[in-house]
Amino acid sequence: MPTEQAIDEAISYCIEHDILRDILLKNRSEVRHMLLTEFDEKKFAKSMWEEGRETGLTEGRESGHDDILSIMDEINKGNDTLDKLTALGYDAEVAKKVLKKK
Numbered sequence: 001m002p003t004e005q006a007i008d009e010a011i012s013y014c015i016e017h018d019i020l021r022d023i024l025l026k027n028r029s030e031v032r033h034m035l036l037t038e039f040d041e042k043k044f045a046k047s048m049w050e051e052g053r054e055t056g057l058t059e060g061r062e063s064g065h066d067d068i069l070s071i072m073d074e075i076n077k078g079n080d081t082l083d084k085l086t087a088l089g090y091d092a093e094v095a096k097k098v099l100k101k102k
Contacts (some may be wrong), residue, residue: 007035068092071098 001009011032015024017099024031075098079085085095 004036007032068095068098071095075099 011024011028013019015021015028067090071085071094074085074088074090078092079088080099082092082095082099085099086092
């Protein structure tokens with residue numbers, strides 16, 4: 001049975017059996033609409049997670065985390081001195097911090 005039909009039948013049943021009869025008679029279309037557009041908690045949680053992830057990635061890029069990963073890649077390629085990294089255009093202070101943690 002389609003969802004719309006099931007909701008209509010449930011509302012009719014409730015009215016016939018005096019379950020929230022006054023409210024359903026007065027607000028039938030509003031209740032029907034509300035039930036048809038029910039809140040999807042899983043969908044909402046997923047969209048919030050994706051939005052938070054995107055915000056985190058953007059903030060990480062803005063704070064230089066991309067540079068840190070790039071410097072680490074360069075170190076793995078053999079460019080493991082401050083002179084080599086700054087010659088490649090990396091910020092000396094960020095490069096020093098990464099080399100120190102190495």
